[in-house]
Amino acid sequence: LIAAIDLGSNSFRLQVGRVVGNQIYPLDSLKESVRLAAGLTADKALDGPSQLRALEALARFGERLRGFAPEAVRAVATNTLRVAKNAPEFLPEAEAALGFPIEVIAGREEARLIYLGVAHSLANPSTQQLVVDVGGGSTEFIIGRHFQPLQLESLYMGCVTLTLRHFPGGRVDKRSMKEAELAARKELQTIVAAYRDTGWEEAVGSSGTAKAIVDLLELNGLSEGGITRQGLEELREMMVKAGDVGRMSLDGLRADRIPVLPGGVA
Secondary structure (H helix, E strand, O other), rough: OOOEEEEEEEEEEEEEEEEOOOOOEEEEEEEEEOOHHHHHHOOOOOHHHHHHHHHHHHHHHHHHOOOOHHHHHHEEEEEHHOOOOOOOHHHHHHHHOOOOOOOEEEHHHHHHHHHHHHHHOOOOOOOEEEEEEEEEOOOEEEEOOOEEEEEEEEEEOHHHHHHHHHHHHHHOOOHHHHHHHHHHHHHHHHHHHHHHHOOOOOEEEEEEEEEEEHHHHOOOOOOOOOHHHHHHHHHHHHHHHHHHHHHHHOOOOOOOOHHHHHHHOO
């Protein structure tokens, strides 16, 4: 038995699997919407309520992992614990709640691990893929072929951080959406030239944001398959018209996604 724990800026995930030969068979998983990035104060410290949410989730994970060998568990933390100034004080408490060590990984290492996970689940990993993983506090961009990444980058923008900055209280209007998109474009400027030069044949979205947007587009007739530019533009118009994602009645709109959807779409 092995287990992987991903302490993301939006949600914490635990995946348990069994290794048979050279295959991993998933057994069960737990997911907790912790919204760690929402607890970052202006001076980049994790506030008390977000720490409490995190510790409660980790304690629940720890219950599931009781009896696991230390070498069979790997726990990694991403963007929010990379930037939080009080992470060194918080991490010992987090490790005590979980019962296992927690490793804070760099952005490019996060991108590399994301790519390996995605590449192993692709139908045809021999095509050149652009993988985009929209997280809570950062977004990873990877171009790769087979299981080899060619470009790796992690940019400081995510569905939680963009939503908090540009859509306070969940309010969405044309101006706030335009400002959020411009903020994302500004982050992207640093990698655009290199990524276009490398090129790709297919774009793949991973993460909860990508899956949530696919569901909204396909279930509401905005796309026949996958995330399309036209579908995104129609979804954006519907959000602006509603003025608040919480007031929208769309098939497939999950309650846990409502607080971070505007930033994710932007």
